[in-house]
Every structure is written in structure tokens, then in C-alpha cells.
Amino acid sequence: MTTRVTADTTIGPDEWDDRDLDGETFRRVRFVDLDMMEMADDGTTFEECTFSNVRFNVSVHADAAFVACTFGSCSFFDAAFNGCKLTGSTFSGCTYGLLKVDGGDWSFTSLAGADLRGSTFDGVRLREADLSGADLTGATLRRCDLGGAALRRADLTSCDLRGSDLSTLDPSAVTLRDATVDPHQATIIVTSLGLQVLP
Template sequence: MANRRPAHPIDKTIGAAEWDTLELSGASYRRVLFQDVDMTELVDHGSTFEECTFGNVRFNVSEHTDAQFLNCSFIRCSFFDATFKGCKLTGSVFDSCTYGLLKVEGGDWSYVALPGADLRGSSIDGARLREADLSGARLEGAELRRADLSGAWLRGADLTKCDLRGSDLSTLDPHEVTLKNAIIDPFQATVVAAALGLVVRE
């Protein structure tokens, strides 16, 4: 995940002047560049974006349900109070974005690149994050519950006071992250203890 894939070819560009949509349902876009578009308060049901690039797009307070963002690039986008329910974002890359109060419920975010993302105060529940790049991510006080983190890159992540209950921590190296006051369940405690070389006995 450390290597960035090149941007996809662009077949069409949509700028601020071409976008006044407040609701999408089943729309489909492929290799489209969305530049400086305001998607604030957009309601999106089941739309598909494939190999699209979003540059300086505002997703603030938008709601996406069962939508797909496949192998997309998000550059300097804002996601304040945005909600993604049951969405698929596999292989997408986020670069220099802001995420205040981002909400993710379920869905598949496997192979997503979020290195260094400031996710403080965000809520991620029940999402698949297999082999996602969360290296250096800031998750202080966030919720990262019931998430499949198998193979995820977490080196340098700050999980201070992060609620991790129910998440798969099998590949977490506690020596490479900050776990101060993180909230975990009893099963996770044995996993972390084993990773620290401790022997748990009753």
C-alpha cells in the first residue's frame, strides 16, 4: 500500500458550473474528473463511480447509501459530517482530505489508502478494511468498531481513546501504534497481550 497507483485516464470533466445535483439514484460515472464540485447535502442511493477523480470536492453533510466508489482518487476533498452506509470504496485513494465527523456504517473499504488521515471524532462501524492503509492515521477519540482490519497497515497510527471493540486486531502490532486509553473488549485484550509476548492464564 505504500506505493501510490497512478491516476486513471480521464474521459470527461465535470466542473462546478456543470453540477447542481442534490440527489442521485443509480447513476453511473466512469473515468470522470469532478473538479471543484459542491456535493454538500447530496443524497446518493446506489450510484457507481469507477476510476473517477475528485479534486477539491465538498462532500459535507452528504449521505451515500449502497453506493460504489471503485478505485477512485480523492484529492483535497472535505467530508465533514458525511455518511456512507453499505458503500463499497475498494482500492480508492485519499490524499490531503479532511474528515471531521465522518460516519461509515458497514460496507467494504478494503485496500483503501488513508495514510496520515485525521479521523479524530469519526465513527466507523462494521466496515471491512482489509489491507487498508491507515499508517500514521489519527484516530484519537474515534470509533472503529466491529471492523475487519485483517492485514491493515496501522504503523504509526494514534489510537488514543479510540473505541476498537469488536474489531479484528489479529495483525495489530502494539509496538507500532499508540494505544493509550484505547477501549477494547476482553477477547481483544488477550490478542494484544499475546502480541506483546505475554502469557495469559486463568
């Protein structure tokens, strides 16, 4: 496994060799106009990096870390993040069709207003993540820790929420039409609406 560290530089198309990434570390690096499609990323660390117009389509990231990174106008179509850490990262103007996230820590991430329709988050820590105004129509949020997450104006139509922490969800501030919840979550939602559950 390589341990090469790259810091405080800009990497554009001329500096990128379409390689897969294995255990490298990038600090405060700016990635611009890159094609990372179908890239395999095993255990790479990105700290305070900026990604501008980078295509992550069909890429697979395992046990990687994107800490306090900024993603602008990037594409994540059919990308997979398995056991990855994205704490404190910010996404803006990105596309996410069929994004798949399995496990990992996405706490304090900002996905405000993101179009996450059809995306899958399974067993992901999303504590205090900003999902306000996000479109999660038909998405899956199974077994996720959503404690303290901002969900105001989020569209959860037909979203599978089973097993996720909805203790801080305000059902009056989101769209829940046809969403799927388990019995425990149903009780939490009903109680949040000021109703009593009696036998």
C-alpha cells in the first residue's frame, strides 16, 4: 500500500493519470475538471480538499476518508461509498443519481437541497447532517442515525426509513407521503404530532 502524501497543490486533467487510489493522503488539494469515473479507491484520505467539476460516476470507495472537503458541481451517478468517513464535508450543485452509501460516518455533512432521488443510505451515521430541502423521493434511509439532522422541507415521499433514528424529526416540516416506517417509528411520528397512542 502506498503512503504518498500530496499537499497544498492543484491537480487538473494534465496532472491526473487515471490511476486507482490505494492508501494515499491528500491535504488541502484542489481537484479540478477531473474524470474519476470507475475509479477504485481503497483507504485513501482527503483532508480539507476541494473537488470542482469532478466526475465520480461508477467509482467505488472503500474505507476512504473525505474530511471537511468541498464538492462543487461534481457527478456521483452510481458511485458507491462503503464504510467511508465524510464528516464536515459540503456538497453544492452536484448530481447523485443512484448514489449508494453503505455504512460509514457522514455526520455534519451539508447536502442541503440535494437531489437524492433513488439514492441508498444503509447503516450510515448522519448525525447533525444538513438535509434541509433535499429531495429524497424513492430513496432508502435504512438503519441510519439521523439524530439532530436538519430535515426541514425535505421531501421523503416513498422513502424507506425503517430502522433509522427519527427522534428529532418534525413530521410537520417534511413531506412523508407514502414513506415506509416501522411500528416504533410510527409511534414516534404520531407522538410528535401531539396525538395519543392508545390500545
